[in-house]
Amino acid sequence: MKEAKGKVFKFGDNVDTDVIIPARYLNTTDHAELAAHCMEDIDKTFIQNVKEGDIIVANKNFGCGSSREHAPIAIKAAGVSCVIAETFARIFYRNSINIGLPIVECKEAATEIAAGDTVSINFDTGVITDETTGKTYQGQAFPPFMQKIIDSEGLVNYINAK
Amino acid sequence: MAGMTMSQKILAAHAGLTEVKPGQLIEADLDLVLGNDITSPVAIKEMEKFNTKSVFDKDKIALVPDHFVPNKDIKSAENCKCVREFAKRNSITNYFEVGQMGIEHALLPEKGLTLPGDLIIGADSHTCTYGALGAFSTGVGSTDMAAGMATGKAWFKVPSAIKFDLVGELPKYVSGKDVILHIIGMIGVDGALYKSMEFTGEGVKALSMDDRFTIANMAIEAGGKNGIFPVDEKTIEYLKEHAAGKEYKTFEADPDAEYDEEYTIDLSSLKSTVAFPHLPENTHTFDDIDEIKIDQVVIGSCTNGRIDDIRMAAEILKGRKVADGIRCIIIPATQAIYMQAMEEGLLKIFIEAGAVVSTPTCGPCLGGYMGILASGERCVSTTNRNFVGRMGATDSEIYLASPAVAAASAVTGKLSQPSEL
Numbered sequence: 001m002k003e004a005k006g007k008v009f010k011f012g013d014n015v016d017t018d019v020i021i022p023a024r025y026l027n028t029t030d031h032a033e034l035a036a037h038c039m040e041d042i043d044k045t046f047i048q049n050v051k052e053g054d055i056i057v058a059n060k061n062f063g064c065g066s067s068r069e070h071a072p073i074a075i076k077a078a079g080v081s082c083v084i085a086e087t088f089a090r091i092f093y094r095n096s097i098n099i100g101l102p103i104v105e106c107k108e109a110a111t112e113i114a115a116g117d118t119v120s121i122n123f124d125t126g127v128i129t130d131e132t133t134g135k136t137y138q139g140q141a142f143p144p145f146m147q148k149i150i151d152s153e154g155l156v157n158y159i160n161a162k
Numbered sequence: 163m164a165g166m167t168m169s170q171k172i173l174a175a176h177a178g179l180t181e182v183k184p185g186q187l188i189e190a191d192l193d194l195v196l197g198n199d200i201t202s203p204v205a206i207k208e209m210e211k212f213n214t215k216s217v218f219d220k221d222k223i224a225l226v227p228d229h230f231v232p233n234k235d236i237k238s239a240e241n242c243k244c245v246r247e248f249a250k251r252n253s254i255t256n257y258f259e260v261g262q263m264g265i266e267h268a269l270l271p272e273k274g275l276t277l278p279g280d281l282i283i284g285a286d287s288h289t290c291t292y293g294a295l296g297a298f299s300t301g302v303g304s305t306d307m308a309a310g311m312a313t314g315k316a317w318f319k320v321p322s323a324i325k326f327d328l329v330g331e332l333p334k335y336v337s338g339k340d341v342i343l344h345i346i347g348m349i350g351v352d353g354a355l356y357k358s359m360e361f362t363g364e365g366v367k368a369l370s371m372d373d374r375f376t377i378a379n380m381a382i383e384a385g386g387k388n389g390i391f392p393v394d395e396k397t398i399e400y401l402k403e404h405a406a407g408k409e410y411k412t413f414e415a416d417p418d419a420e421y422d423e424e425y426t427i428d429l430s431s432l433k434s435t436v437a438f439p440h441l442p443e444n445t446h447t448f449d450d451i452d453e454i455k456i457d458q459v460v461i462g463s464c465t466n467g468r469i470d471d472i473r474m475a476a477e478i479l480k481g482r483k484v485a486d487g488i489r490c491i492i493i494p495a496t497q498a499i500y501m502q503a504m505e506e507g508l509l510k511i512f513i514e515a516g517a518v519v520s521t522p523t524c525g526p527c528l529g530g531y532m533g534i535l536a537s538g539e540r541c542v543s544t545t546n547r548n549f550v551g552r553m554g555a556t557d558s559e560i561y562l563a564s565p566a567v568a569a570a571s572a573v574t575g576k577l578s579q580p581s582e583l
Contacts, residue, residue, distance in 0.1 A: 014351055014352070014441060016547075016549045016550075018528070018529075018547065018549040018550070018551060018552050019549065019550055019551065022529065022551055023200075023528040023529045023530055023552075024529055024530070026200045026229075026230075026528075026530075027230060027234075027235060027237035027238045027241060028237055029203045029204050029207060029241070041550055041551040041556050042550065060352055061351060061352040061355065061385060064351060064352070064385065065287065065547060065549060066286075066287050066528070066547075067201065067284075067285055067286055067287040067289075067301040067302060067303050068200065068201065068303070069201065069204050069285075069303035069304040069305060070200075070204065072303075073204075087352065087355060089352070089355070089385060090355065090356050090385070090387055091287055091301050091302060091303060091382075094302060094303060094306060095302075095303035095304075095305065095306075098303060098305035098306060098309075099303075099305055143187060143319075145187045145317070146187075154305065155305050155306070155309050156208055156211045156212060156305065156308070156309070159212065159309055159312070159313065160211075160212060160213050
């Protein structure tokens with residue numbers, strides 16, 4: 001995917017994997033089933049309102065807590081096209097890259113973009129545009145190695161291609 | 163070039179490099195790849211997508227069904243079946259069935275599978291526990307686990323580090339849990355994000371191995387990539403008991419290693435510490451805790467289900483009763499710890515006190531089963547996370563504490579330290 005565009009759902013600091021996908025649903029690996037409970041313990045209406053292509057914007061340490069890959073899987077399967085945050089917890093960061101969920105670190109964008117804004121992201125340049133306010137932000141570029149995994153749409157394809 | 167930290171040296175050695183620097187991306191050889199009943203099924207599905215369908219080394223993979231085991235429902239049973247069949251198909255040496263199974267991060271060191279100088283990944287965030295033995299071990303997701311099982315390698319960004327210089331000795335009833343909660347309260351839940359937490363200093367000597375496991379275990383709660391301790395006489399004693407005859411290599415940080423931050427922690431000044439809902443950084447000591455009535459106590463988990471923890475709970479519960487209306491659930495982390503507790507008469511103490519004792523399971527820690535909280539209920543727990551909804555209803559509350567505080571609270575029915583008894 002070279003770009004994403006959608007409506008913003010906004011969250012705060014330290015959104016943990018327990019609220020992204022509560023452990024009571026970890027008895028399944030089915031992506032659609034996981035998506036049905038995405039963000040359930042922090043925003044019960046999220047899954048009814050989220051549309052294909054929408055974007056999550058959050059502050060620091062997004063995805064902290066457990067290593068469950070079910071968290072980025074649920075977000076991706078719910079249709080979210082990108083997560084923008086000030087910082088990500090490291091296991092969530094790895095998992096997102098490994099499964100091909102686009103994530104971008106950008107403090108200014110994370111702080112200034114408001115819920116409901118329409119935002120677009122160009123993954124080649126890292127430029128984030130808040131189309132509602134007209135403001136643009138420069139997201140942090142990935143190191144080339146990680147970019148290769150992202151371009152391969154995940155770690156498995158990257159390793160297979162090697 | 164500046165010297166390397168202990169973590170950096172282990173990474174360099176496993177990447178075939180003489181030196182590495184923070185931020186450098188490396189590919190390194192793994193000594194052990196771990197998964198449980200939640201994360202392995204996702205990894206096993208991913209494994210099928212690799213060109214190579216076989217595992218890199220059947221002896222270097224550990225599969226421990228422990229989260230929802232013994233199976234809590236049909237779906238969990240199917241997940242365990244998937245792991246069991248995968249283990250059988252690939253002749254995995256270190257698959258642990260119910261009966262041998264224990265909570266993974268207590269079980270693997272006990273079985274001698276985690277050694278100093280090892281590079282270990284596990285699809286479980288608390289894989290950082292093995293740093294207590296001087297290993298570099300870190301949590302990853304299921305795809306990394308799958309890649310690790312298929313190739314025996316993983317990619318890492320070399321972390322910078324924070325140094326914690328420990329001095330002095332802990333007072334009575336203050337333990338490793340209080341040390342790590344104190345540190346998380348000080349630096350925050352992202353205070354060590356992407357970094358190593360290296361514990362050093364003469365204060366380490368006085369910490370038991372179980373205290374060290376507890377401290378390294380919760381490095382992730384400060385955002386850390388790993389937590390690590392130097393190898394000393396106590397580590398060597400532990401290894402003689404649990405990993406006799408196995409070879410390992412010890413690493414030490416260079417004297418001129420660079421750290422992003424350095425803290426000195428006087429262990430003798432620490433007090434019983436409790437993390438209030440809903441973040442492990444919301445720490446308090448009893449100097450500023452008002453009366454907080456509780457409904458449940460959980461003593462167990464990969465953080466605090468080891469024999470030191472069970473003994474401490476027994477010391478406090480001996481000859482006392484769990485307060486009316488309080489559910490006190492005690493979960494020895496492995497079969498060996500369970501047996502030890504039985505032989506020492508600790509199980510009798512718990513049952514006489516009115517507590518229940520469970521087979522090893524992660525169960526309540528992550529709101530799986532065996533102690534789910536109803537709406538508005540409060541639990542004092544020796545586990546590691548107190549996020550919203552972690553143990554049950556989204557408006558229930560978890561207070562993270564040491565086994566001493568948890569046991570004392572079970573007796574009084576409110577958040578209490580042992581001196582209140």
